[in-house]
Amino acid sequence: MSRLEMPAREAMNARQREVYDATVSGPRGKAPAPLAAWLASPELASRAQHLGELVRYGTSLPASLSELAILVTARHWNAHYEWYAHKNEALKAGLNPGLIDAIAAGVAPGFGDAAERVIYRFTVQMHEQKRVDDALYAEAVELLGTTAVVELVGIVGYYTLVAMTLNVFDIGLPPGVAPDLPVLPPPKP
Structure with a gap:
């Protein structure tokens, strides 16, 4: 409750x-x-x-890339409602269901698309290392542009706030909806 x-x-x-x-x-x-x-x-x-x-x-990123970053954030925080709300949005935006399943399982997906790969790596690195290394930052800026990288950080920051709010205040799934995310242990240091 x-x-x-x-x-x-x-x-x-x-x-x-x-x-x-x-x-x-x-x-x-x-x-x-x-x-x-x-x-x-x-x-x-x-x-x-x-x-x-x-x-x-309102960002320059296509919905599929925004939703990818949101799902990675939901997975990181084990935020079931966030995952529930954005999995369907990601599918509607054209994200490959296999990629979504891999993220849910806590497995790094195999990406054919360079933009998806850099969004995934950038988002994971932000969450796990609390920063992004120079090489990945340069790759993201070259591929996406500075504006999109700034917006990506904003997306991840906002959806971290959402995930924390959902988790701290125990805002659960709608009645009759089962969790779709297995709860994973935190990453080892």
Whole structure:
């Protein structure tokens, strides 16, 4: 059971309603799961949902590459709701189901596409090493461009916030939905 539930709209204060209404009237068309927790701090909720809208719908990266980075982030954090929400988006965006299955299993996928490979490696390295080495950074900039690399860091940062929010506040899957991610042990140092 979630530690914080989405309040009923009529129980929200004026600022919470304003943020909620702005969120559901935007491109998502609904309230994302972490909003249930974020609304306890309406200003955080407002700023986070605006950042989420930008990194989800307004970057130069194609949806398939954004969704790849999001899935790698969900896998890193064992964030079941994030995985659930973005696996279908990744499939709709054209990401190979075999790549998705490998990421879920905690196995490095074999990539035929250079952009997918660099997004995967960059995202994994950010999570595991807390930085990106010079060679991978140069490869990413050459392949994707500086703007896309900056946006990639923003995507991963935002979805790390989402994963942490979902996990800390125990925001579970919708009723009747089973976890699709096996829980993996943390990587060894």
